[in-house]
Amino acid sequence: MFRHRGQKRTFRHNIRLAMLLCLTAGFVNASGFLGFMVLTTNVTGHAALLAVKLTEGDLRSVRMIGLWLILFLAGAFLSSLYISKAGHDNPYAYSIPVIVEIIILVLVGYFGYSFDNTIVKTEYFAGSLLFAMGMQNALVSIVSGSVVRTTHLTGMFTDLGIDLAAALLKPTSNYSFIWRKIELRIIIITFFLAGGIIGGFVFVKLRYHSFYLAAGFLVIAMFYDFFRVKVKRIQSKVRKMTIVRD
Numbered sequence: 001m002f003r004h005r006g007q008k009r010t011f012r013h014n015i016r017l018a019m020l021l022c023l024t025a026g027f028v029n030a031s032g033f034l035g036f037m038v039l040t041t042n043v044t045g046h047a048a049l050l051a052v053k054l055t056e057g058d059l060r061s062v063r064m065i066g067l068w069l070i071l072f073l074a075g076a077f078l079s080s081l082y083i084s085k086a087g088h089d090n091p092y093a094y095s096i097p098v099i100v101e102i103i104i105l106v107l108v109g110y111f112g113y114s115f116d117n118t119i120v121k122t123e124y125f126a127g128s129l130l131f132a133m134g135m136q137n138a139l140v141s142i143v144s145g146s147v148v149r150t151t152h153l154t155g156m157f158t159d160l161g162i163d164l165a166a167a168l169l170k171p172t173s174n175y176s177f178i179w180r181k182i183e184l185r186i187i188i189i190t191f192f193l194a195g196g197i198i199g200g201f202v203f204v205k206l207r208y209h210s211f212y213l214a215a216g217f218l219v220i221a222m223f224y225d226f227f228r229v230k231v232k233r234i235q236s237k238v239r240k241m242t243i244v245r246d
Contacts, residue, residue, distance in 0.1 A: 011180055011184070013144075014144050014147055014148050014184060015183075015184065015187060016224070017140060017143065017144060017148055017221075018144075018148045018150070018184060018187050018188045018191065019187060019191050020191075020217060020220065020221045020224075021136060021140055021148075021150045021217075021218075021221060022148075022150045022187075022188050022191040022192045022195060023191045023192070023194060023195040023198070023217060024136070024150070024195060024214055024217040024218060024221075025041055025133060025136065025137075025150040025151045025192060025195060026191065026192040026193060026194065026195025026196040026197075026198075026199060027195040027196065027198055027199035027202075027210075027213070027214045027217070028040055028041070028105070028129060028132070028133065028195075028199065028211070028214050029041045029042070029133075029151075029192075029195075029196055029199070030195070030196040030197070030198075030199035030200045030203070031199040031200070031202070031203045031210050031211060031214065032125075032126065032129045034199075034200060034203045034204075035112055035115065035125070035203065035207075035208055036115060036121075036122055036125045036126045036129075037117075037122070038068075038122065038126035038129075040126060040129035040130050040133055041130075041133045041151035041152055042152070043069060043072050043130075043152070044152070044154060046065050046068055046069055047069065049061075049065055050062060050065040050066060050069070053065060060119065064119060064122070064123050067123060067127055068123075068126060068127055068130045071127045071128075071130045071131040071134065072130045072131065072133065072134035073134060074131060074134065075130070075131040075132060075133065075134025075135040075136075075137075075138070076134040076135065076137060076138035077134075077138075078097075078135065079097040079134070079135040079136075079138040079139050079142075080138045080142060082096055082097060083097070083139070083142055088142070094139060094143065095222060097135045097136075097138075097139045098139070098218055098221065098222045099222070100132075100135060101132045101135050101136055101215075101218055102215045102218045102219060102222075104128050104129070104131065104132040105129075105132065105211045105212070105214050105215040105218070106211070106212065106215050107128070108125055108128060108129060108208065108211045109208050109209050109210070109211035109212045109215070110208075111125075112125065112207070112208025112209075112211065113207070113208055115208075133151045134151075136150060136151065137149060137150055137151045137152075147184070148184070148188065149188070150188070150192070153188075153189055153192060156185050156188050156189055157189070159181075159185055160182065160185040160186070160189070163178055163181050163182045163185065164182060166178050167179060167182060199214070
């Protein structure tokens with residue numbers, strides 16, 4: 001899921017990445033909204049809200065929203081910086097950003113019950129989730145070559161509309177490529193929405209402990225390649241033993 005890049009990366013790799021991490025992003029967005037009344041992946045909305053609060057002269061809210069935007073940016077910056085330093089071709093370069101995101105989600109799940117609806121606590125909890133989503137979005141963008149984005153749908157709906165128009169015109173060349181892009185866009189949108197629905201239902205049942213489940217999704221994503229390679233090696237050994245016996 002993470003270890004294939006460049007020409008080694010296939011459409012299937014991007015599909016798997018989109019399914020699991022878009023599910024996680026949608027889950028965190030819905031749970032974060034129910035828990036802290038803040039959309040933790042909606043940077044566009046926060047930018048608009050920042051402008052509104054500026055016109056109203058609400059400097060306290062301006063500071064808080066500005067902090068959230070900076071934290072999302074910082075998450076994307078640090079994730080990208082670490083991957084670049086470690087080396088894009090190093091499969092373990094992607095582990096640290098994912099581990100940091102897992103730690104953040106676990107801490108939010110553990111300390112979330114202390115949330116008392118104050119501005120300070122809202123800054124802490126919403127800000128930490130925005131930082132984590134910034135890290136995830138940068139990570140996924142780098143891995144997929146900017147093909148997959150997991151934390152927002154505005155661009156996805158726009159690209160889907162463009163691709164649908166291109167498919168309707170039925171070009172003589174790269175027709176199958178356009179439909180592949182359409183399939184990927186639909187999967188991203190579907191799994192983000194599915195994650196939001198699941199996150200909403202789970203939060204109602206488990207409250208802040210629901211963030212543990214989101215962290216679990218990331219653990220699966222991180223170890224997916226490792227276990228897949230192990231399973232393939234075991235299958236290969238079994239086949240060789242079967243051939244030798246025959």
